[in-house]
Amino acid sequence: MLNKICFLLFLIGSFANAQNPYEQFGFDNTELETEIEKLKNNNFILVNTDTTSNISALKFDFNVGKVIIVYNNGVTEEKLIPKEMVLRWLSVDPKADQFPHQSPYNSMSNNPINRIDPDGQADYYAKDGNHIGNDGIIDNKTMLGNQSDFTVQDGMITSMSVNAKITDLNIDHDVFLGLAAAINKETGANKSKNEAMAIGNSIFNIANQGAGKLKTLEDLVMFDNTVVQGATKSNYNEFINSNNKTQNSKNALTSAVNAVGFNNGLSGFKDYSNGADGWDGKDLILLKHTNNHRSYIWTEDSKSLIENYTKMYKGDVPISTYTFKNKGAQIEATKIIGETLFQNILTPLGGDFDRKNKLRFVP
Numbered sequence: 564m565l566n567k568i569c570f571l572l573f574l575i576g577s578f579a580n581a582q583n584p585y586e587q588f589g590f591d592n593t594e595l596e597t598e599i600e601k602l603k604n605n606n607f608i609l610v611n612t613d614t615t616s617n618i619s620a621l622k623f624d625f626n627v628g629k630v631i632i633v634y635n636n637g638v639t640e641e642k643l644i645p646k647e648m649v650l651r652w653l654s655v656d657p658k659a660d661q662f663p664h665q666s667p668y669n670s671m672s673n674n675p676i677n678r679i680d681p682d683g684q685a686d687y688y689a690k691d692g693n694h695i696g697n698d699g700i701i702d703n704k705t706m707l708g709n710q711s712d713f714t715v716q717d718g719m720i721t722s723m724s725v726n727a728k729i730t731d732l733n734i735d736h737d738v739f740l741g742l743a744a745a746i747n748k749e750t751g752a753n754k755s756k757n758e759a760m761a762i763g764n765s766i767f768n769i770a771n772q773g774a775g776k777l778k779t780l781e782d783l784v785m786f787d788n789t790v791v792q793g794a795t796k797s798n799y800n801e802f803i804n805s806n807n808k809t810q811n812s813k814n815a816l817t818s819a820v821n822a823v824g825f826n827n828g829l830s831g832f833k834d835y836s837n838g839a840d841g842w843d844g845k846d847l848i849l850l851k852h853t854n855n856h857r858s859y860i861w862t863e864d865s866k867s868l869i870e871n872y873t874k875m876y877k878g879d880v881p882i883s884t885y886t887f888k889n890k891g892a893q894i895e896a897t898k899i900i901g902e903t904l905f906q907n908i909l910t911p912l913g914g915d916f917d918r919k920n921k922l923r924f925v926p
Contacts, residue, residue: 608714608722621725686736687713687720687729690824690831692816694807696720705732705739707820707829732823734780739819741784741794741924742766744802746822747815748793751844751902758901759814761836763822765905766791768840771826774912786921790912799924839897839905840912847904848878856894860886862909865896872896872904 609621622631628644685704687695695708696715712727713720732739745766750759770780774790777783783791785799802810810816824832836842846852848869857880861869866887873882895907 609725610714610722612724612726688732688816688820690817690820692811692814692818692820694810694816703735703737705734705736705823706730707732707824730829732820733827734823737924738781738785739823740803741799742780742822743810743815743819744799745784745791745793746818747802747810747813748795748798749791749842749844749903750813750815750818753901754813755901756814756817757835758903759818760821761839761900761905762842762903763818764825764834764836765839765842767822767826768834768836768838769912772840772912781923785924796922796924835900836905837897839907841894841906841908843904843906845876845878845902848873848876848880850879856906857884859893860888860891862892862895863887863889865894865906868896868899868904872899875899876902 608623611618611620617635618632619635620633622633623629624631630642630644632640632642634640685706686697687706687708689695689708689710693710695710695713696719707730708723708727712724714722734742742763746759746763749762766783767780769777769790770783774783777788777790782788784794787795802815807816821832821835825834843854843856847854847856866882866885869885870882872878873880893908893910895909897905897907899905
């Protein structure tokens, strides 16, 4: 009993003498700051583009809990948030309609350890693949928006129009970058935009039907595999460590946005591959490379396309190497775009993949 009393007195004394009750556990009272907070920008501004409103903008001063209303005539009105309301939400999440599976009053997807999201934003891209900005944290969301609706400082979004049209692309950001990295690697040196677009669509077409052990888009672009050969760890790391301009130099990001948008049924996007679920580069027609598709049975209509492709890129594989017949055909050449010959695989797609023994690419 005496031992228990002594132990309790020790604990009470420890907490009484320490200004920080967690100090004995190693916490030193260091204040952690997000990238947005490091900018030392006290005002968060929301611009109102609604022409029927007499309010042009709202400014929030985080330091004193003050809201400044800016009217169209230039007059401003300041309102202090009562202290007892400082830690309360002022309203529901303005993007709540994009996340119907979550409460409109939740924060950070109810996962404050892994998703520290101080301003509710994500990684935003424009339709042309330009990376608009992010909130300085990895929340693994990918959103589509218009560049003109955002104010960005040092790569981070500081404000957006209250009427900004935002679309959740419903793809993890690291997988989105994996798709773009694979497109970038597979696209020819001539940097044909339509070629890159078609490759992006083709990867999704493969993912939607599956390829042997490869069942998802993540399998195809985030692990080494035998189907999308441009998906390698070294290629992925090189791509994500490049700047936005370099990443999109071969239209990889533009193509990834288009492929995801089309797959999600969004307007303004299309399938440049016309449903193709395979492609070959110049390795098909050059003897210095090996290519298993040379031993496939091609449809008879494929012959003229392969002949043209061989002439265009000075191939040295004799046309007699290929077998062309409709009965039992395994592959069909459909179109040439840039340096790529697109095709439809007429037999079940195969893909060697053992997810348990493969390491996923990590940003």
